[in-house]
Amino acid sequence: MKLMILKNELNEAIQQVAKASSSRPAIPILGGIKMDVTHQGVTLTASDTDISIQSFIPVELGDKVAARIDKPGSVVLPAKFFVEIIKKLPANEVEIEVQQQFQTMIRSGSTDIQMVGLDPEEFPVLPAIELHEAFTMSGDLLKMMIRQTTIAASTNEQTPVLTGVLWNLHDGQFKFVATDRHRLASRTAQVDTDSEHRFANIVVAARTLGELSRLIPDQNAQVEIVVTDNQILFKVGRVLFYSRLLDGTYPDTTKIIPQAYKTELVLDTKTLIEAIDRAYLMSREERTNIVRLMTLDDGSIEISSSSSELGRVTEQLTPVSYEGEPLRIAFNSKYMLDTLKVLDSEQLFIGFNGAMSPITIKPNDHDHSLHLILPYRTTS
Template identity: 50%
Template sequence: MEFTIQRDQFTHAINTVSKAVSSRTTIPILTGIKIVAHEDGIILTASDSDISIEQYIPAESGEHQWIENITPGSIVLPSRFLGEIVRKLPGEQVTISVHDRFVTTISSGRSQFNLNGMNAEDYPRLPQIEENQVLSMPADLLKTMIRQTVFAVATTETRPILTGVMWSLENGELTFVATDSHRLTTRKATVESAAGLSFHNVVIPGKSLLELSKILSDDDKLVDIVITDNQILAKVNQILFYSRILDGTYPDTSRIIPQNMKTEMILSTKEFLGAIERASLLARDGKNNVVRLFTRPDGVIEISSNIPEVGTVTEEIVPSSTEGEDVKISFNAKYMIDSLRVVDSTEIRIGFTGAMSPFIIRPTDHDWILHLILPVRTNQ
């Protein structure tokens, strides 16, 4: 195998697929990047068993000639060295040549490296996915939906199913749900999908979605998504992103969302976030990062934190409106901050149902997103 490629293109592709390389794998070949050269371009593949990323670089695209002098073949090269070498080579072009016993020469300008490669035939094959059931959505929308939900997945493996985001599709509406059993977030959007396509309980690891988010563009270019029993495939530009789907049944979270509110208030998102962030400066040294919120008779909302060994902080906020009973509730400041940072609306509506009942945060200008937080029991 041999080819000469534009260094910047090669570097970008290596960086993209490297996101799927695990440094902790017990399978030596998975520490490498598989490179396959065809007459019309090259394909780079990396995998850690949970996710796999494949990127195709065409020999030419429009007026650009990215790859020249292609002799078809394949090789697996160690990811850790390949990326560093190519990134620091002096010339604008890189030549890759594979010799006997998989020894591979990487040269550019006056620099030349010889790397010991591995047999590409030993590299695990990516799953073959039937693509007749496709849903499509803009890359920036998918990126936003991931950002607005993935923070709420569980970070411990006590209940593995909660380490993922649950996807469901019904009548062209895609819903993401994430919970760690202390908080919940849901995000909905209308998408293009094959006629009659619907699914439920498709739970994708939060770590996989974070990696997918990194390769999504910030524009409205469509991403095609295919879901099977145990894999999801996202196609964007010249990249294929595969992830396993978690086994198990996601809990029915709809039952814990309260429908009737005893108190509702509308607040400035920025002002409320700032107050919680300041209160948490002391609270984060406490056991549960607890901040208290209560309404005063004059309509002002008081936010406070009291850590005996550190000190106290009190903030006052005047809501745009308040309806219903007085509120006195304690909650984890981090959970509130995480939710407020992804709301993307200038005002929020918070609904309370009691001191020890879940409360809900929604934007005032749309109903696509909902956050639920469980309060914290305190002795004060």
């Protein structure tokens, strides 16, 4: 195998795929990046068996020659060193040549590097998924849905299915749900699909979605998505992102979503975030994150937190509207801030059904998002 390739194109591609290489591989090959070179271009692949990312660099990109292929072939190179060294090479072009026993020479400018390569035959084979079965959605919308739901996914591996986000697609309505049993996040969107694109109760790991989100460009990207029995494939430009679906049955969360409220508040989002952020500083020192909210007789609300060592923070807010019963409630301010910061609305509706029922938070101007937070039971 021998080729000359533009450093910037190679660097960008290996940065993308390296996210899937294992930092502590059970077998050495999973800590590598596979390089497949044909006369059409260069394919780079990394995999930790749960997720796999593949990026393709064609020989020609627009009006420039991205790679000159002298001899096709394949090799697996150690990801960590490969990523770092390509980034730091001095010249705009990189020559790569694989010799006997996968010894790999990398030359750029006056730099000459010899790397020990691995046998590409030992690298995991990617699942066969047909892209013609894909549906397409806006990358911006997908990133927003990921950001608004993964905050509620569990980080406890003892219940693996809760470390993912539940996906349902039916008649063009795409719905994400995540919960760690202390909070819940839900986001729906309408996507342009035909009737054959539907699936129910598939669970995609939140970690997978976080990595995917970082791969999607910020503007006008389209993402193609294919779901199979146990795998999901995302295509973003020249990048393919494969992930295994999580096993297990996701709990039915529909029964816990309130249909009516005893107390209803509408608040300015920015004002509420700033008030809870200040209260959070005090509650964080106490390592409880407990912040209290109570309604006052004059129609305002009070937000407070206290620390036995530092003191107390109290402030009053005037809601846009307040209806229903008086209320005193305590909640985890970290969970509340996580939620408030991902909601895309200037005003929020917050519904309560007493001190021990879930708090409902949703935008006041649309019903695409819904978040629940369980309150704290406190003695005071």
